[in-house]
Amino acid sequence: MTDIIWPESLGKPLRSGYSYTLGSAENSSAVVGPSRSRNQRSKHNTLFSCSYLWTDQQLARFQRFCVTDTHYMQSWFKQSLKLGADRVEQTVRLFEVQQANREGIYWKVTLKLECPNRFVIDDDTASIIMNWGGLEIAAIVKAASRYHATINTRLPRILQ
Secondary structure, three states: OOOOEOOHHHOOOOOOOOEEEEEEEEEEEEEEOOOOEEEEEEEEEEEEEEEEEEOHHHHHHHHHHHHHHOOOOOOOEEEEEEEOOEEEEEEEEEEEEOOOEEEOOEEEEEEEEEEOOOOOOOHHHHHHHHHHOHHHHHHHHHHHHHHHHHHHHHHHHHHO
């Protein structure tokens, strides 16, 4: 959906002031195809609220990001956001930029980010995480990745 990535120089959101809420439903319909059939759908956008402490240079970089990279805050971009115990890369768009307030030598800025397809784990995965804990899950995922690579890449080359 996008190739734009949140600049690393702007860092991660602060813990204080970080939240997300399920937004209101959007219903839409469109007439598609030669048969002129209706395509109806609905979606719930998630709104993330994130606060940052930036230096003057970081604030200037953010303003450049808003104007140049996201085309005056219209384009979607990828940003790693915390959901539960893990950081997950989400596709988001700047929904609102609140007034920057001076705190010592830093600027405190709060952003609202709109996310159309928030990554959510299924019940089975949640059950595994609850039973085994986060550290063991990382080891399981790494082992599964190695298994997948072996079955799909290494073995076919060996057996040719």
